[in-house]
Amino acid sequence: MPVPIQSRDDIQRLVYRFYDKVRQDPQLSFIFNDVAHIDWDTHLPHMVDFWENIVWGTGNYKGQPMGVHMLLTRKHPLTAEHFGRWKELFYETIDELFTGEIADELKMRAHAIAGVMEMKVKHVSLLSQTSQTTTTE
Numbered sequence: 001m002p003v004p005i006q007s008r009d010d011i012q013r014l015v016y017r018f019y020d021k022v023r024q025d026p027q028l029s030f031i032f033n034d035v036a037h038i039d040w041d042t043h044l045p046h047m048v049d050f051w052e053n054i055v056w057g058t059g060n061y062k063g064q065p066m067g068v069h070m071l072l073t074r075k076h077p078l079t080a081e082h083f084g085r086w087k088e089l090f091y092e093t094i095d096e097l098f099t100g101e102i103a104d105e106l107k108m109r110a111h112a113i114a115g116v117m118e119m120k121v122k123h124v125s126l127l128s129q130t131s132q133t134t135t136t137e
């Protein structure tokens with residue numbers, strides 16, 4: 001039964017379950033495994049820090065998510081379909097495990113961050129297409 005999010009352990013359950021799905025997902029898994037060559041043992045606690053900081057402002061996440069995804073999209077374009085699938089799995093995982101205000105807030109925050117991220121990576125893709133066109137002309 002879904003329960004309210006109350007602690008870091010709850011965020012950890014969410015993150016680990018979400019990435020279990022991502023790792024098995026035909027659209028997303030190869031980006032993590034074959035493009036970014038993720039070390040999951042490092043990535044997962046880092047993502048728990050990220051979401052814990054979003055919810056409680058713990059200050060224990062230091063990173064540049066926008067920059068990381070802009071670099072990633074240069075190796076392999078992140079598309080609207082990737083973002084759509086990412087959000088679908090994230091919301092599905094929250095709804096399976098949790099309910100309440102923090103669960104709702106996490107969905108809203110994920111939606112907002114994903115929107116900005118998608119816009120930024122689209123910009124990078126357009127710029128790299130333009131520079132390829134310019135250099136081949």
Ligand code: HEM
Nearest residue numbers: 031032036050062063064065068078082083086110113114
């Ligand atoms: C198209 C959908 C997405 C894909 C395929 C994706 C993939 C990845 C990958 C492969 C990394 C590891 C990069 C590296 O270490 O080299 C990463 C890191 C990360 N992602 Fe995503 N991501 C997506 C969307 C999102 C969204 C919507 C959020 C937040 C709401 C997010 C938050 C993060 C954060 C916080 C990191 C760690 C950045 C750092 O501090 O190093 N990602 N993502």
